[in-house]
Amino acid sequence: MPAERILEHAAPRLQAAAARRRRLRADRARQLADLLRHQARTTGFPGGVLPLEGRIGADYGVSRNTVRQALDLLRTEGLVERQPGVGTVLVAEKYPHGLDRLQGLAETLREHGEVTNEVRTAGPVSAPAPVARRLGLPEHADVLCVERLRRLGGLPLSLDLTYIPMDIGAGLLTCDLEHNDVFRLIERLSGQPLGTADITLEAVNADAHSAAVLEAPRGAAVLMLERLTHLRDGRPVDLEFIRFRGDRITMSGLLRRCP
Amino acid sequence: MPAERILEHAAPRLQAAAARRRRLRADRARQLADLLRHQARTTGFPGGVLPLEGRIGADYGVSRNTVRQALDLLRTEGLVERQPGVGTVLVAEKYPHGLDRLQGLAETLREHGEVTNEVRTAGPVSAPAPVARRLGLPEHADVLCVERLRRLGGLPLSLDLTYIPMDIGAGLLTCDLEHNDVFRLIERLSGQPLGTADITLEAVNADAHSAAVLEAPRGAAVLMLERLTHLRDGRPVDLEFIRFRGDRITMSGLLRRCP
Numbered sequence: 243m244p245a246e247r248i249l250e251h252a253a254p255r256l257q258a259a260a261a262r263r264r265r266l267r268a269d270r271a272r273q274l275a276d277l278l279r280h281q282a283r284t285t286g287f288p289g290g291v292l293p294l295e296g297r298i299g300a301d302y303g304v305s306r307n308t309v310r311q312a313l314d315l316l317r318t319e320g321l322v323e324r325q326p327g328v329g330t331v332l333v334a335e336k337y338p339h340g341l342d343r344l345q346g347l348a349e350t351l352r353e354h355g356e357v358t359n360e361v362r363t364a365g366p367v368s369a370p371a372p373v374a375r376r377l378g379l380p381e382h383a384d385v386l387c388v389e390r391l392r393r394l395g396g397l398p399l400s401l402d403l404t405y406i407p408m409d410i411g412a413g414l415l416t417c418d419l420e421h422n423d424v425f426r427l428i429e430r431l432s433g434q435p436l437g438t439a440d441i442t443l444e445a446v447n448a449d450a451h452s453a454a455v456l457e458a459p460r461g462a463a464v465l466m467l468e469r470l471t472h473l474r475d476g477r478p479v480d481l482e483f484i485r486f487r488g489d490r491i492t493m494s495g496l497l498r499r500c501p
Numbered sequence: 502m503p504a505e506r507i508l509e510h511a512a513p514r515l516q517a518a519a520a521r522r523r524r525l526r527a528d529r530a531r532q533l534a535d536l537l538r539h540q541a542r543t544t545g546f547p548g549g550v551l552p553l554e555g556r557i558g559a560d561y562g563v564s565r566n567t568v569r570q571a572l573d574l575l576r577t578e579g580l581v582e583r584q585p586g587v588g589t590v591l592v593a594e595k596y597p598h599g600l601d602r603l604q605g606l607a608e609t610l611r612e613h614g615e616v617t618n619e620v621r622t623a624g625p626v627s628a629p630a631p632v633a634r635r636l637g638l639p640e641h642a643d644v645l646c647v648e649r650l651r652r653l654g655g656l657p658l659s660l661d662l663t664y665i666p667m668d669i670g671a672g673l674l675t676c677d678l679e680h681n682d683v684f685r686l687i688e689r690l691s692g693q694p695l696g697t698a699d700i701t702l703e704a705v706n707a708d709a710h711s712a713a714v715l716e717a718p719r720g721a722a723v724l725m726l727e728r729l730t731h732l733r734d735g736r737p738v739d740l741e742f743i744r745f746r747g748d749r750i751t752m753s754g755l756l757r758r759c760p
Contacts, residue, residue, distance in 0.1 A: 265710075268710040269621070269622070269648065269710075271710075272708065272710060272711060273646075273648075273662055273742075274629075276662065276727075276742040277629055277631050277632065280631060280727060280742075281631050283701075301629065301630060302629045303626075303627055303629070315708050318706075318708065319705060319706070336703070338701075341600065341700070341702070341754065341756065342756075343756065343757065343758070343759075344756040344757055344758040345758075362528070363528070367562075368562055370533075370536055370560065370561045370562070371560055372536050372539060372540050373536065387532075389528065389532075403532055403535065435758055435759070436758040437757070437758060438755055438756060438757050438758070439755070439756045440753070440754075440755055441600070441753065441754055441755070441756055442542075442597075442751050442752065442753045443600070443702060443724070443751065443752040443753075444595070444724065444747060444750075444751050444752075445704035445705075445722040445723055445724035445725075445745070445747030446578060446704075446722050446747055447577075447578070447706075447720070447721065447722045447747070449531065449574050449577065451524075451527040451528075451530075451531060452531060461706070461720055462706065463704040463705050463706045463722040463723065463747070464704055464722065465702070465703065465704035465724075466704075468535075468539060469756075474758070483532075483535040483539075486704070488703060488704035488705055488706070488722070491703075492701050492702065492703050493701065493702040493703075494699070494700065494701045494702075495600065495699075495700055495754075496697055496698070496699055496700070497600065497601075497602065497603040497697060497698045497700055497728075498602065498603055498696070498697050499602070499603040499694055499695040499696060499697070499733070500602075500694070
């Protein structure tokens with residue numbers, strides 16, 4: 243068989259092998275990116291600078307191309323940047339939010355900086371049926387509706403929409419909502435501590451409007467927390483829909499096999 | 502002042518007022534979308550069909566334009582679709598994953614359908630330093646690395662990467678990983694139940710490769726779960742990086758103010 247015929251026959255197999263190598267490299271790059279992301283969040287890197295590509299490759303037993311592809315993934319996520327003369331540096335800090343304990347944002351992030359709240363809306367609205375039902379109120383009863391853009395270190399962290407029964411909500415309207423967690427204020431106004439909260443977490447893409455408010459790219463991944471909080475006596479007092487910027491928060495907790 | 506001068510003077514104010522109305526409508530649409538999303542996930546809608554736009558508007562006290570905009574948001578998320586002659590119908594079901602108890606995917610979703618696993622990789626690798634450290638192994642010790650694409654009802658639900666020490670991992674290689682949760686298999690092989698797991702949740706945008714594997718659009722929001730699971734005696738035995746399709750899963754749990 244002439245050489246060109248042999249090559250022609252071999253071409254599909256060579257192409258398939260090349261596609262397989264690309265797939266394997268993409269898998270490995272993703273796996274490496276996961277490990278680097280984890281390290282960034284836990285022990286960190288000395289001086290916030292990642293090791294050289296060759297060093298990472300040796301540490302993780304992968305090729306330099308795989309390292310480059312992994313760093314590209316982290317760059318796309320906005321976690322690292324290349325700085326000429328310095329290397330690959332961490333640029334985004336993700337803040338840990340506990341899943342083990344019911345806390346307000348300022349309480350949970352106290353050691354990471356000051357949480358400030360820009361109050362976008364605060365006033366009574368007629369409770370839509372699902373809100374009234376969850377808060378144990380008659381349909382169309384008035385509830386306080388508060389929307390806040392919450393910042394940590396000046397940068398938007400979350401957009402929180404909160405519904406609160408008016409007997410507590412009316413008092414809230416006279417409080418400093420810019421510098422206080424609603425949780426603390428509810429405890430002060432109701433004269434009893436909070437008890438438990440039912441939470442649901444989802445990952446959603448930010449719609450154009452939420453993205454603009456959060457100063458994030460359109461379609462950015464958002465960690466959405468829905469939370470119904472009760473007083474210690476069991477009464478539901480706070481229904482929230484919170485959109486956290488995905489690039490700024492992680493939620494951590496401990497699960498038990500047999501609770 | 503002639504009429505055209507009056508209009509000229511009024512124009513900036515009218516424009517500002519129009520912008521404010523648009524912003525308010527966008528806020529209300531998002532707030533309504535949050536309530537409808539919640540209802541879709543909990544009580545649902547009779548026959549999976551949402552009420553007519555006029556009915557929703559009356560129920561929630563908002564204009565029909567706001568209802569349309571809210572339904573647009575849910576459509577963009579892939580939660581609802583417009584079907585001619587039927588109305589707006591729910592098309593995506595989000596499955597609840599518990600945050601209260603450590604369970605495998607098949608265990609936790611048992612009532613929702615069968616979980617099947619496509620094993621993409623299964624074999625020993627030299628443990629990178631952060632993996633070795635978390636599993637309490639010497640650096641570069643062999644660990645079993647398993648990557649599975651997990652499906653519920655045939656559709657991709659998550660892409661799971663798992664690292665397991667070889668003394669348990671070697672046994673796993675002889676098991677049916679397609680139809681069993683790794684948790685159950687580890688308990689069988691180790692002869693003891695699992696104890697606790699440290700988990701971290703994040704929302705990230707899917708990179709092109711993960712999106713292709715999960716059959717989701719590029720950039721789709723992904724709920725990323727990192728989980729380090731221990732045997733009851735405290736030994737860490739399973740380090741996982743799990744990417745859930747954001748449009749198919751919710752995580753729910755109960756938080757306590759004073760645990």
